Amino acid sequence: MAIATKKNTNSELYAHYALMRRIRTFEERVGELFVLGQSAGSMLHLSIGEESAAVGVCSAMNEGDSFTTHHRGHGIFLARGADPSRMMAEIAGKETGYCSGKGGSMHIADMGLGHLGANAIVGGGIPAIVGAGLSARQKNSGAVSVGFFGDGATGQGILYESMNMAALWGLPVLFVCINNQYGMGTRIDRATANTKLHERAAAFGLAALTVDGLDVEDVVDASRRLIEGARKGKPAFLAIDCYRFYGHARKDKSPYRDEAEEVQGRQKDPVLKAREKLIATDIMNEDSLNALDAKIDVEMDATVDFAIGEKQPALTSMFKDVYDPSQPEPEPVRTRINRILARQ
Amino acid sequence: MAIATKKNTNSELYAHYALMRRIRTFEERVGELFVLGQSAGSMLHLSIGEESAAVGVCSAMNEGDSFTTHHRGHGIFLARGADPSRMMAEIAGKETGYCSGKGGSMHIADMGLGHLGANAIVGGGIPAIVGAGLSARQKNSGAVSVGFFGDGATGQGILYESMNMAALWGLPVLFVCINNQYGMGTRIDRATANTKLHERAAAFGLAALTVDGLDVEDVVDASRRLIEGARKGKPAFLAIDCYRFYGHARKDKSPYRDEAEEVQGRQKDPVLKAREKLIATDIMNEDSLNALDAKIDVEMDATVDFAIGEKQPALTSMFKDVYDPSQPEPEPVRTRINRILARQ
Amino acid sequence: MEITYREALRLALIDEMNANEDVIILGEEVGRYGGAYGVTKDLIKQFGSDRIIDTPISEAAIVGTAVGAAMTGLRPVAELMYVDFIGMTMDQLANQAAKIRYMFGGQIGVPMVLRTQGGTGRSAGAQHSQSLEAYVMHTPGLRLAMPATVTDAYHMLRQAMQQPDPVVFIEHKGLYTMKGELDVDKATAPWGKAKVVREGDDLVIVTYSRQLHYALAASEELAKSGIEATVIDLRTLNPLDFETILPYVKRAGRAMVVTESVLTAGVAAELGARISEECFDYLEDPVVRVAGEDIPISVSPLLEKNSVPTPELIIETARMMLA
Amino acid sequence: MEITYREALRLALIDEMNANEDVIILGEEVGRYGGAYGVTKDLIKQFGSDRIIDTPISEAAIVGTAVGAAMTGLRPVAELMYVDFIGMTMDQLANQAAKIRYMFGGQIGVPMVLRTQGGTGRSAGAQHSQSLEAYVMHTPGLRLAMPATVTDAYHMLRQAMQQPDPVVFIEHKGLYTMKGELDVDKATAPWGKAKVVREGDDLVIVTYSRQLHYALAASEELAKSGIEATVIDLRTLNPLDFETILPYVKRAGRAMVVTESVLTAGVAAELGARISEECFDYLEDPVVRVAGEDIPISVSPLLEKNSVPTPELIIETARMMLA
């Protein structure tokens, strides 16, 4: 980030700020893509307000580590190094997207970066990290696998089944619950009688913590500690408290929560917090941060242009990838009908 | 029980002993039914060693309360007042059994006694008590619903989903985990890293206890306390420690556990313990207890004779009860084939 | 009155809740949020949170809770936000709800409704666009209703809420905003009966849910070139009303079944096999299955649209049949 | 060599584990207990508890764990003790394992096997006796293998463990003690190919799993009265090999499909529909579906036995077809 000519761009906090800012700007552009009518559908879940969770945990991961995410996973993927243009293209359902336009926002993945997949099933991606943990143990790879999910996923039984297995087998895995206080319209205290979510993980024998997501450095610290333990065979659970700044998906205006709460909630802004800290500790100044932000704007604007300019996938690609390429593709219904009516 | 001429037959402990003894003897007869080749199959799970759980919890329940059980539920049903002859007939798959020979040992139920059903799916019967709890609340019936399951069911996510709902809604329900230390061949410490099972329930906000099942009076006390709370809207969880005296099902000789452990485990014998206590506290003497036991033997012998003597269900009953009697029965495959080949 | 499919469903819930105080509704976001597709909007204001129950995200336990509630005197209507989530509930649905009456020798039924929605049309991807009715249809003990019209949305939902057995009630996400005429006093047909929506002598199109509208649109187009189709809306897949269908197929000698359900071992397979068996001597052509492709649904709108039957495919197929 | 179906399966696991160190087995009681039906007996002694992994009773997470393991380089063979428990795993199976390759644009596959067993024969009741292969067959992305013979038990399991895509492998609980000849060096047929087990010109019986033996027994009986049946073992239901079947059906002009899977919208529906379509001009009679009754299975041995096809029913049906 050559633009930050002043001050200490080697600072870790600066790097975290930059990444968080990129995430936020990317998400804003996703919103614009939707408004432009260029997204594939409206099931777009923005992670604005949750940037410290993505950046805090991911910065504590190593190369070779793997992860799965929930449906609100853009930020996490970016924090692990995703190319925002290919992400945006995927979100637009285009051929050059990460998943060739088949997956979209909720089913994005990249094996090269260890992204075992986002999931549109609440809790659906969690047990895969237990499997990745088994692989790591079996192959002695030293890799940790991290499962990201929302507070809503604590309603899903598979989380407990997975945590129990991980603890029993001492696997190198970390369960990360991004507690943005809401599962769609349901505030966490209307989804459970005990909102201290980490207590459940502790009861299954995991190392378990809750951290406030306001300060990314706190998230980094907690993540490092837990991941270090996980790598040694002590699986862990980390709940990160934050606030979902906007609606559940693009069309939701959150009529079920009142404005005072929203205003208050949005004060837990990890991007702003990091910015203020950078300035307060004299690592960066306002101007250089503005310059950085402007640069990010340009970068992210380009992703939208890119996505819009790309092609839809070819219609014939529909029958590809149901099975391995070595296998015959399923017979299209139309072909079948022709064949049968032609008595062939 | 007129036979116990001596001592205090009004004693609660005496009643509990008698019921536990009836359960044990019944289960022994189930084993004999199998050996005689008269049971429907071999998937018979005896609750010997777990009598205090059945009697302790059930004696704390009121008329009108309901319950579900797991596959090892004979004792619980007897403790709620089941007719052992109709039970044995069901276990033999006979027409006069509780479920007309369709259900068998693992699917026994009786709406009259509030038995919402045994279940062959580990954990399968648990959420039904949450539903019964909703009914009780909605209808203001004052009823409590109790879900009985084994330690193995703590591996099933649905338990946690159900406990979470019960706690959230403050329902009159009690979750009872009969911890006989094994799920088939897997000892509890090989199924989880934290064997203090009640801690999980506590983490979801339930009142939660573990009690030793050796002394039925301890189980009664704990059950009363928790059920009282549940009736007032504080759902609860009770783990009862005991030992599975014999194999998982009739054919299992438990080769996976060593004899020393078994010998030790079988020392936790709630029937014997109650017997000793009755004698030690001078409530009953050996002779009158022997007389009682003999009378129970006679009672339970008769159930086997009854079951053997009953008829198989009629073949046509196969198509009944898939739907309500007001609805047409499914067309039998044979009828259908005849009809089609006859071009009718 | 003219209202939307969504509104008709909502009205059915309201009317039946007023008629029967044992009815409760439970599911994710059914209360404050008003349902992901708005079907239960404001019901919580009218009936309170004891009868309109917001649940945690616990599909298996939602269905299991409904089972227990139904067994103890309530009439639960559980909502599964997307039929795609049925996988999590299949044990409670197929091993419990569907079998309780039978296993327990007829002692008790499970009078519950599982309301959900399915189908393509929102670029919602592989896990939010499926048509999974075949899993249900293949499970003895479960009734299965799939209304295609506004009036059926209302009447079939009320009828479902009066059934003695568990009903899976699958709406189509592409129909919620469709408008139509509703006569609250008169149902199209009794519960379990198919409806002949259009008559024509050249071929019979058997369908249900959104594909009814595609079939009707296709039929109008076909009529322009002189091909007249009978179009039958099955309405419920269990009960499956074949009596209504047979005379039409026997007369036309040609049948096409149209469904979004994936071709292999799905609804089209049952309908195809059954028509082939029962009308064997009357068929001029094989029964043609116009069904969902044997593939997952893509988020790409182009691929999504072509993963299930389109009116064009129906037209093309009918033309081929009558060529 | 002559061994049992159970032993053949066990040997396949051993041989493939020796051949490929990435293979792990996980499931309930697969280790110390040796598997509920003894298929993994003593494997833990040979391969250790890192490769033979006893799990808690958590079917959903077992399948999900296998998915994650398969995506990260292992070759998991997960065991589901009874296919009846598939309901708990359907989300992981149908929404994850089956769709991952597709949703992620072909980036990665899920090379796992889900071994399980089904069918009647042990008075095990409604929740332990089902034949649920149709749920799997209806799910694009999942392969489905159901071996009927000892030699197929061995070879098909090894082949399944080499597939690039998820395979559901369903054994039949009634076959474990069956003995048969095994040639470890030679498979009956390649993966995905049906096998013509018996030839006869009067009718074709298409079947798989235990019903193959019922069909063969019935055929021998029928031969005594001059009726000669071709019997075809499908072996895998996905891939579904119709090429092998068609010439036989076209020649005989009569086909019967036999399966324990419940009739409606099940395997018999697909086979019936497909044969009817593809052999339309050759059929003398409707394709007859001899399938499981549309009811749950009772614990009563009498009712249980008659809830699925019996050799007697096959014989009776064939006689009627040729009367």
Ligand SMILES: Cc1ncc(C[n+]2csc(CCOP(=O)(O)OP(=O)(O)O)c2C)c(N)n1
């Ligand atoms: C199994 C399942 N149930 C329900 C849904 C619908 N749904 C999508 S996101 C969501 C809320 C999830 O909340 P949370 O886990 O807290 O994640 P957040 O959206 O807050 O990031 C719900 C109910 C789903 N996609 N999958």
Ligand SMILES: Cc1ncc(C[n+]2csc(CCOP(=O)(O)OP(=O)(O)O)c2C)c(N)n1
């Ligand atoms: C969902 C499911 N998984 C597995 C089984 C097979 N099974 C039957 S009983 C049992 C062990 C259950 O252990 P526990 O819950 O402790 O009950 P116990 O048998 O000890 O009474 C298992 C694995 C089953 N019936 N259902």
Ligand SMILES: [Mg+2]
């Ligand atoms: Mg949330």
Ligand SMILES: [Mg+2]
């Ligand atoms: Mg146990």
